[in-house]
Amino acid sequence: MDDKKVARINELYHKSKAEGLTPEELKEQQILRKEYIDSFKRNLRGQLNNISIKEKDGSITNLGEKFGNKKGN
Template identity: 80%
Template sequence: MNEQKIARINELYHKSKAEGLTEAEQKEQQILRREYIDSFRQNLRSQLDQISIQETDGSITNLGEKFGNKKGN
């Protein structure tokens, strides 16, 4: 998600509060919001997949390998 798309999301939000949106603008807003949420989730998942923890026995467990490839994530 680039800065132009985020700026457009904000622009549409402010316009919706001030004067309302046309049907096409509402559809564009929904698409951009969905893209933003999907991008956020993907970035968060990527960060979480990089986490490793040290177990009490001293072994290292990579949580991305252990949990990251499950369906539904």
């Protein structure tokens, strides 16, 4: 998500606290928030899928390969 969209989310938030939003602005705020949350989840999943741990026996387990492709996460 680009900085302009994040700035718009913040702008709509501050306007909602100060004077309220029009129905069109409420819809825009909901869409932008959903897009932000989806982007956050994708980035977090990408980071989690790149975690590897070193086992006691010296082998390395890639947790993304082991758990990352399961449904329902």
